[in-house]
Amino acid sequence: MTTTHSPAVHVRGLRYDYGSFEALRGVDIDVHSGELFVLLGTNGAGKTTTLDVLEGRCQPGGGSVRVLGMDPWRQRRDVTARVGIVLQESALPQELTPLEFLRLWNRLTDAASTHIPSDDNLACVGLAHRRDVRIGRLSGGERRRLDLATALATDPELLVLDEPTSGLDPETRTDTWDLLRDFLRRGTSILLTTHYLEEAATLADRLAILHRGRVAVSGPLDEVLAARRLPTLADVFHEVSTTTPEEVSR
């Protein structure tokens, strides 16, 4: 387990490029153990690329990255055994049922120390009544909830969630928030991205706004508002995301 002295996620000077396009230009992030950290930003700001690197799916072009004290690129399987991940795109085999899929997932993650029983997991995300329906016939919101169940299946130390509530109706989104708070109470650290600013304001212990591959703002919400002398997170987000490239490079 991580301790209060070793952050769940520690990123310094992270760089990544897609050919000539610099997606990340020196990102610094710390996610403390047991906190919920929200990463915000406009489309293309670098949120998903940051998570791809943290999940060991992309090799960083520069900087240092530690997830639960490990290098995710070199120790990908050790990291994924202890981290629950929701990808930006729903990643589910259409021809299996939710129950079949979660049982298979538990077998594929046999290196993880614990597993939540598949039936309990489906009940946890409100899909118990759909357990035997093929995934291809589930609604978009139901698939998203199944993605979340996949991330929770190993009772992970860290959750890395890329827009986990996109496509969910307001009631289900609130249920998901409650679920995440339950995991926080059990000591799980959570890093999530979202486009819903009220979600960030409601859930985040600390947050960061990425803009053009850099962290433009970071800290607890009240400190961010005080530093910017703005009343709401939406105002801060608007101010940051309308910054010109020249201002960013300064």
Next chain:
Amino acid sequence: MMTTVALARAELVMLTRNRTALVNAVLVPFALGILWIVSDPPGKFASFGAVLQLLVLIAFTILSVATTTLVARRGQHVLERWRLSTATNTAILAGTLTPALVLFTGQATLLLAMTAYATGSAPDRPLVLGIAVVLGGAFGCALACVTAACTRTVEATSVTLLPATTAVIGGGIWATTTAPGELDWWVPATGGGAIAGIVRIGWDGAPDGAGLGGAIGAALPHAAWLLALTAVATAIAAHSFRWHGRA
């Protein structure tokens, strides 16, 4: 090993629930095989029939199904999801490709047995025939990984599969319709030519009527070609295979 078995089992379930894949994997090659058998072929064409059966199975049951499966799973981001588990890349690929390989082996055994029965001509060296099935299956899987690496969408497989399918079936027919002594050295390099060479020796025996040792010796150059082609295809796939669609 357990993760490969679990994945293979799930893939087999998914295959049985996908009608299009099932038609490609089972119905088409089996119907073509049965069609050839019921056309009442004379016994002297038995080895030609065996070559055709095996090549069609490699093209449809392995190449087509395995390529489509890999491209579809990548498109659904399922390959990415499996890579977030603790399974190794090799275990993921093996589990994904195993159902096609199992179907191929089962169908090959059944169709070759039916061919022998229908033509009244049993294979002279079944062991050599078995070698053709094993090496042909491995070659088909490696080639499917290369084809999948070059294919963006499931729809595009109908185009990207053409060169591989043509090389396998065309090369095989070319090799079978040419007298062994007149075969150009590079025909086995099509893959299909090498498979056809081994199947003919397995069914008709070694050209000089030698025993099992002689038959294996005669099949060795073809087997070496297939192994080399499989190794090259594996190396290309290892270098160029993409696990996720995002560039």
